[in-house]
Amino acid sequence: MTVACMLTPEPASAQLSPGPLSEAHAGLEGSRSCLACHSGRRGVDPELCLECHGALEARIQAGQGLHAGSEFGACERCHIEHQGRDFELVWWGDGGLDGFDHERVGHRLDGAHAEAGCRDCHRPGLLSLAGDPSALGVDPESTFLGLDRSCSSCHADPHAGQFAGRDCDACHDSDGFEAATGFSHSQTRFALLGEHADAPCGSCHPQASRTADDRAAAATLVGGAELAASRSTTRYAGVDFADCSSCHREDPHQGRLGGRCANCHQPSGWSDGARSGFEHSRTGFDLRGAHREVACESCHGDGLALARPPSGECTDCHLDVHFGAWSRSDGASADCGGCHRETGFTPSTYDVAAHAGSAFPLTGRHAAIACERCHVPVPLAQLAGAAEPADPAGDLGARRRARPPHAPPPRFAPLTTPPSESCTSCHTDPHRASFAAVAEECVDCHDTSSWSSVGFSHRATGFLLELGHRGVGCRDCHDVEGSSQDDRNATVDLLFDVVSTECAACHVDPHGGQFAIPSAAENGVATTCERCHPRPRFAPAELDHDDARFALEGAHAAVACAACHPTVETATGPRVLYRPLPHECSDCHDGGGERLR
Amino acid sequence: MRSGGSRGGSAHRVALAGAYLLLAATWAALALHGAGYYLTDWGERARHPGYWDLKPGGRLGLLYGYIGAAMMTVLLVYSLRKRVKALRRLGTLSKWLDWHILLGVFGPLFVVLHSSLKVGGLVSIAFWSMLTVALSGVFGRFLYLQIPRSRSGQALSLDEIEQRRGELEAELRENAGEPAEAERWLAGLDDLVERSVRREVSLPRLAVSLPVQVVRSRLAARRLTRSWDVAPVLRRRVARLAVAQVALRRRMLLLERLQRLFFCWHVFHKPFAVILYCLMVVHVAVAWATGYRGPLG
Numbered sequence: 001m002t003v004a005c006m007l008t009p010e011p012a013s014a015q016l017s018p019g020p021l022s023e024a025h026a027g028l029e030g031s032r033s034c035l036a037c038h039s040g041r042r043g044v045d046p047e048l049c050l051e052c053h054g055a056l057e058a059r060i061q062a063g064q065g066l067h068a069g070s071e072f073g074a075c076e077r078c079h080i081e082h083q084g085r086d087f088e089l090v091w092w093g094d095g096g097l098d099g100f101d102h103e104r105v106g107h108r109l110d111g112a113h114a115e116a117g118c119r120d121c122h123r124p125g126l127l128s129l130a131g132d133p134s135a136l137g138v139d140p141e142s143t144f145l146g147l148d149r150s151c152s153s154c155h156a157d158p159h160a161g162q163f164a165g166r167d168c169d170a171c172h173d174s175d176g177f178e179a180a181t182g183f184s185h186s187q188t189r190f191a192l193l194g195e196h197a198d199a200p201c202g203s204c205h206p207q208a209s210r211t212a213d214d215r216a217a218a219a220t221l222v223g224g225a226e227l228a229a230s231r232s233t234t235r236y237a238g239v240d241f242a243d244c245s246s247c248h249r250e251d252p253h254q255g256r257l258g259g260r261c262a263n264c265h266q267p268s269g270w271s272d273g274a275r276s277g278f279e280h281s282r283t284g285f286d287l288r289g290a291h292r293e294v295a296c297e298s299c300h301g302d303g304l305a306l307a308r309p310p311s312g313e314c315t316d317c318h319l320d321v322h323f324g325a326w327s328r329s330d331g332a333s334a335d336c337g338g339c340h341r342e343t344g345f346t347p348s349t350y351d352v353a354a355h356a357g358s359a360f361p362l363t364g365r366h367a368a369i370a371c372e373r374c375h376v377p378v379p380l381a382q383l384a385g386a387a388e389p390a391d392p393a394g395d396l397g398a399r400r401r402a403r404p405p406h407a408p409p410p411r412f413a414p415l416t417t418p419p420s421e422s423c424t425s426c427h428t429d430p431h432r433a434s435f436a437a438v439a440e441e442c443v444d445c446h447d448t449s450s451w452s453s454v455g456f457s458h459r460a461t462g463f464l465l466e467l468g469h470r471g472v473g474c475r476d477c478h479d480v481e482g483s484s485q486d487d488r489n490a491t492v493d494l495l496f497d498v499v500s501t502e503c504a505a506c507h508v509d510p511h512g513g514q515f516a517i518p519s520a521a522e523n524g525v526a527t528t529c530e531r532c533h534p535r536p537r538f539a540p541a542e543l544d545h546d547d548a549r550f551a552l553e554g555a556h557a558a559v560a561c562a563a564c565h566p567t568v569e570t571a572t573g574p575r576v577l578y579r580p581l582p583h584e585c586s587d588c589h590d591g592g593g594e595r596l597r
Numbered sequence: 598m599r600s601g602g603s604r605g606g607s608a609h610r611v612a613l614a615g616a617y618l619l620l621a622a623t624w625a626a627l628a629l630h631g632a633g634y635y636l637t638d639w640g641e642r643a644r645h646p647g648y649w650d651l652k653p654g655g656r657l658g659l660l661y662g663y664i665g666a667a668m669m670t671v672l673l674v675y676s677l678r679k680r681v682k683a684l685r686r687l688g689t690l691s692k693w694l695d696w697h698i699l700l701g702v703f704g705p706l707f708v709v710l711h712s713s714l715k716v717g718g719l720v721s722i723a724f725w726s727m728l729t730v731a732l733s734g735v736f737g738r739f740l741y742l743q744i745p746r747s748r749s750g751q752a753l754s755l756d757e758i759e760q761r762r763g764e765l766e767a768e769l770r771e772n773a774g775e776p777a778e779a780e781r782w783l784a785g786l787d788d789l790v791e792r793s794v795r796r797e798v799s800l801p802r803l804a805v806s807l808p809v810q811v812v813r814s815r816l817a818a819r820r821l822t823r824s825w826d827v828a829p830v831l832r833r834r835v836a837r838l839a840v841a842q843v844a845l846r847r848r849m850l851l852l853e854r855l856q857r858l859f860f861c862w863h864v865f866h867k868p869f870a871v872i873l874y875c876l877m878v879v880h881v882a883v884a885w886a887t888g889y890r891g892p893l894g
Contacts, residue, residue, distance in 0.1 A: 016718060016879075016883050017717075018654075018717065018720070019717060034883075034886070034887055038888050039888055040886050040887065040888050040890075041888060042888055043887065043888030043889055045888070077649075080648075083640070083643050084640065091643075
């Protein structure tokens with residue numbers, strides 16, 4: 001066996017080696033090269049290793065990279081040799097190369113870097129070695145040395161050198177280029193305020209052309225293929241921002257308001273900015289109430305072409321929904337503020353108290369009813385004193401006509417003059433003038449507290465209602481011929497016809513005309529009902545039969561009335577017969593003095 | 598004087614047995630400790646957690662190498678003992694041989710741990726030379742015992758052997774009781790030796806067949822004594838005397854052949870030992886030159 005070992009085919013020079021070297025060090029095979037790596041003092045001597053691996057030595061001396069760590073002082077601890085040609089000289093641990101913790105080299109991979117493959121960065125095109133790779137002991141295809149940590153050493157510069165000398169990570173993080181999470185426009189000389197913050201970058205930052213050299217330099221870098229094909233880049237540096245017009249090139253005011261936009265406008269918005277930035281009070285017209293909510297163009301026209309409304313009156317902008325009804329007698333516009341506030345057209349400040357100053361103070365129930373109950377819409381032509389408002393000159397007039405008032409359109413045309421003192425100018429006369437003979441105005445009988453509160457005195461008619469008539473309903477006497485019971489019950493249709501003071505005008509003669517004295521009526525002599533039914537009760541009185549043609553004397557006084565005044569059947573029913581009666585004795589008595597009939 | 602020598606021999610045996618036990622236990626424990634590494638495929642060993650300790654140039658591996666080398670260096674003192682007269686006062690040669698063998702057994706075993714069972718190149722020559730020397734040492738020890746020796750380990754002369762044989766025969770006759778019975782025993786033993794010993798073979802065949810002859814003749818002698826009419830209390834003593842008688846007779850018959858074989862063994866054992874030690878020196882020198890000095894570095 002020993003002899004067999006001695007006859008091994010390996011060259012004698014290899015007999016001292018504990019095993020074949022790796023492929024990378026195959027050139028050092030042989031006993032003459034032992035001391036190329038080994039020294040008697042340190043075994044596998046790192047200083048000897050670095051004599052060949054010069055690039056690594058430079059990094060170690062500079063304190064850079066994995067090998068600069070104190071725990072990596074012994075090369076052989078990681079790069080185990082004499083294990084054969086195929087042995088992996090670089091041991092990446094159980095996780096292999098993909099499991100290598102890049103933070104150990106002092107450069108933690110996060111974001112998109114963590115997702116990249118090793119050779120996406122560690123490739124020949126990105127190396128920046130300080131010398132010839134072979135002289136430095138570096139194989140560009142397999143080395144992990146030679147990368148610069150600066151972003152630009154791997155990544156093509158999308159900004160084409162606009163930010164040369166600045167750190168990319170001041171704006172960008174490793175999650176992706178597009179986000180620019182570290183960038184804040186407030187750190188620049190032009191902080192983005194208001195709507196500027198929502199504006200696309202490209203609206204202010206124009207495209208700038210890329211030079212051919214720049215594109216060629218980017219071609220070999222990460223992301224360089226796309227950039228090499230792009231002939232332009234967004235221009236971020238050197239954008240003029242001294243004036244608003246640097247970006248806002250179109251002046252809506254067409255230069256009429258000067259070039260100092262910021263005097264009126266704020267970055268928060270064109271309109272909002274103007275409102276907040278421009279003190280309208282400086283014009284002498286302080287914006288209050290609803291005026292603050294109105295777009296400037298509502299008064300100043302599109303593009304604010306009209307710098308100042310002509311007269312300063314409300315009607316410069318507002319359509320006079322009263323059609324000049326409140327214009328003063330001298331022709332001046334009405335004082336709208338007397339009834340309306342700037343908080344809105346409605347509600348009006350013209351209240352019941354203000355109405356008291358009019359010719360028609362609102363009292364009683366008038367104070368509680370809606371204005372529209374009296375001020376009902378009427379055709380313009382019917383309004384006394386109403387006139388079409390003067391047509392304002394210029395654009396404002398046309399705009400005003402075209403634009404409906406911002407307040408709700410009036411549902412009624414207000415009365416331009418005080419209503420007639422006659423109640424019937426508003427109220428329908430339920431009596432249909434039937435009181436015209438006894439009352440000049442409604443208020444003679446009614447007041448504004450209630451319709452049912454009636455102050456009428458029948459005495460004014462010349463027919464005092466005495467006791468007998470007080471319990472009688474008005475309608476029992478004042479009934480319109482032909483009216484129905486429903487009409488009579490309707491409170492809105494209270495008709496009172498003119499009634500004669502004669503009893504027969506209301507009362508049915510129960511005596512069937514036995515006491516009619518036609519001749520008396522013709523001669524102006526009153527009917528004689530009251531002879532038997534005297535005032536004030538009109539109850540049947542005790543008849544003094546002596547006043548009759550036949551005085552009751554003697555036994556006649558004790559005879560029952562019906563003995564002489566029988567009830568007889570007539571065409572209109574049974575009736576007591578008072579007259580004519582016979583007056584002769586024989587008309588009643590026979591010869592014996594007995595009552596015959 | 599004799600009793601003093603007996604006490605010294607007993608102490609030697611105890612010390613020797615203790616040393617064997619201690620070293621065997623230590624070696625077994627170390628082998629067990631590194632078994633996971635030693636049983637790992639060679640290609641995977643570099644990734645094994647015990648690599649940096651147990652590889653030949655590792656912390657423990659180098660220590661094992663130093664221990665083994667030290668043992669194998671110290672055992673050379675035995676050769677000095679044999680050659681330097683001044684050392685004869687320091688114990689008998691057989692005791693020196695015992696320690697020589699002890700170190701010759703465990704030295705290579707520690708070197709085996711040092712090698713982690715991975716040898717190649719020049720080291721492999723040293724390694725296999727070492728194993729060859731060690732195994733030949735075991736055979737040499739066997740041959741050593743086949744040549745009749747005094748208590749001091751010196752080979753007996755033929756007359757001294759005859760004298761020893763006479764002593765054994767006298768003891769057997771004492772135990773046989775009847776002279777006729779004693780003669781029958783001795784005749785039977787002589788016949789057994791004549792039949793079991795093959796003197797006319799070549800030395801290599803003798804070397805190969807000798808262990809078999811030894812075992813077979815011992816077994817045959819024991820069987821033969823079972824047919825003898827011996828009091829039970831004497832049977833074990835008689836058997837031992839019979840085995841010793843057979844062995845002595847065999848050794849007398851083979852004495853010349855054994856002496857020649859032993860001479861040849863020296864020729865085989867020593868050159869490999871020389872090779873071993875030369876390569877060991879080279880190996881250690883290279884290791885030191887390349888920085889693997891371990892605890893001595």
